[in-house]
Amino acid sequence: MPVIPVVNGVLPRPDGGSLKGIFLDPSAARTLQRLGGENLCLLLPYIHGRERLYPAGVAVKAGKMWTQDVYLLEPQRKVSALFAEVQGMGRYRSSSFRLEKDLLVAEDAESLDLGKLRGEGYPCIEGGGWQALEGQTLRKGYDDLPVSIHGVDYEDGSPLELEANLGGILSPEHAHTVEHGIIRCLNQYGLCTSRTLAAAMAAEASELRHSVDVGYRLRAPEIFGVTSTGSCGNPLAHLAQFHLAREILKGVESGQSLLESVETGRKRALSRIAEDLELTASAGLRVMQGLKKGMWHDDSRLDSPTLVRVLQRFPPSPWQ
Incomplete structure (x- = not known):
């Protein structure tokens, strides 16, 4: 499953929640555009200070997408950014990743049932x-x-x-x-x-x-x-x-x-x-x-x- 790092910690509600976001990173934008609206992508939080991905996130499918010019402050410039609406399709985790045709891919993505984990004492x-x-x-x-x-x-x-x-x-x-x-x-x-x-x-x-x-x-x-x-x-x-x-x-x-x-x-x-x-x-x-x-x-x-x-x-x- 393709992976997009999320630097601000914002994830959609896993059980069908929708969220509109801006994807400034070119590789993240390409990942969403290639997937279209049928395939899933895994959003994983990027942990600042530890410089790594947190292995549990939310799988999403992309909905409406459009590009729009935005202004960045550091340094000041105008760029074209991808805006997209994504829908949460469940909790997933992965412990192994690889690069495939400039995409980050989760090799062993598996569903994560938080209710089951709570029942098991976690x-x-x-x-x-x-x-x-x-x-x-x-x-x-x-x-x-x-x-x-x-x-x-x-x-x-x-x-x-x-x-x-x-x-x-x-x-x-x-x-x-x-x-x-x-x-x-x-x-x-x-x-x-x-x-x-x-x-x-x-x-x-x-x-x-x-x-x-x-x-x-x-x-x-x-x-x-x-x-x-x-x-x-x-x-x-x-x-x-x-x-x-x-x-x-x-x-x-x-x-x-x-x-x-x-x-x-x-x-x-x-x-x-x-x-x-x-x-x-x-x-x-x-x-x-x-x-x-x-x-x-x-x-x-x-x-x-x-x-x-x-x-x-x-x-x-x-x-x-």
Whole structure:
């Protein structure tokens, strides 16, 4: 089965969902045009940073296709791009690939039944057909930890939601990290499994730690909680926004220029945050305190059985 790498993680709903997309890569455009509307093509997420294809994706058949000029920014230029409507024809996976007449081909593509996998103890969450945008973890207590993931349907823009109560399995900090990890998984891999969730949680925690480290080193508290997947709503980030805005306003009102107000406001905001959260002056320890106390995250690794239990609490997709 011919393969087209998907760099933005957007996949159609596997059970017949349709999606309109732009195919800028010439080889991807040629693949669709050669297949026409009868043969299947496998869309596989391309994992940035690891520079490889994720082996599970969605098989599609092409519908209406047309070319249209588009403008690209880097570098600025006008190109002719292929637009196409594709329809999801099921989940597939492949572990072996080859190049055949400038086409990437999956040699051993086989159907992937997520319902069967869940019944066998390997629960997954479907990411095709929708985009996970944000989440919420309510800290009601160890035995009552509601976690929700909010997103939109690619076809009609309707709101979608995943909900689970992770009470009795995780600490509130781990549940918050799971929330972020699931969103990252669904948008990067198009599928959340125990393995991809573990990788996503590790990446999320690493980027959050980095945001604290860089925020202090550059004296830029506005960086706190910002990752490649968005920003984390947490006490540290909220305090940073509050104190920074207030200190900048004080500086302007006292006669400082805007640039001077921003510079002094950042320094004072960092001091206020350290006082409010009782953060140490030690750089390394301060990063960990910022992650755990300030952001309510736990970066310690969870074992696979625990992650399986977590995913079993969630529905297999936002439509179920």
